[in-house]
Amino acid sequence: MKKMTMLLCCFSLQILFSQVGINTSNPQKMLDVNGNFSSKYQDASTGLFYELTNYKNDLAGSPTTTMSIANNSSLSAATEYSLLGIGKGAGNFVVKDANGISVLQFNAGITAFISQTTTASTSFWGQSTGSNPYSRMEVGNASGASAKVETNTTNGIQFTANSISGTTQSTYSFPAETGTNGQIMALNGNTTSLTGKLQWKNISDIMILKSPNGSCYKITVNDSGVLSTSSIACN
Secondary structure, eight states: OOOEEOOOSSSEEEEEEEEEEEEEOOOSEEEESSOOOOEEETTTTTTOOOEEEEEOOOOSOOEEEEEEESSSSSSOSSOOOOOOEEEEEEEEEEEEETTEEEEEEEEEEEEEEEEEEEEEEEEEEEEEOOOSSSEEEEEEEEEEEEEEEEEETTEEEEEEEEEETTTTEEHHHHHHHHOOOOEEETTTTTTSSEEEEEEEEEEHOOOOOOOTTTOEEEEOOOOOOOOOEEEOOOO
């Protein structure tokens, strides 16, 4: 068996039984690198750059390991790329092209997904840390209109819709409890309000009619099944 060792200016290269070690005299794999490294290759047919870096500071200055495919040798200058990065307690996957960008990010107890184009966006956020874990799903367009559904252990389920101007049009909180047979959901017993908490109500409690002159009447029934009306304040 042959063993060959080459000493260069900055590292030692040892070949032993078809194993190559850089900066180590005891390689455990076909290629064993003890230190940071970067590998980059450009496909001549597509012009795309394929890169693997095992130790690189991200934009926040934290060391990461990254894999990428891009249409530029510099990822920051690329207009189209796919990037996978992992760091201490975090990971992310990013895809960008002419249509827009999509990002999937993980931290300990937190997950986020964002997809955005020039005309619309979608997102999902989830957090399982703290005393009030929550999730949020949201869609929107370039005009400013949006809708989102949020869930948390304090308020249950909440739906919000925004107009084109970005002004909140409606916010509804759904009840956590289950209604009884024959009940329906109503907005605080007030069918004209645009914001409030949905509640389970008896149908008889919300059967309110408005007369031609603007007066409001509630429909009731007695034990004999006779219907009658009573005047109430209009909301």
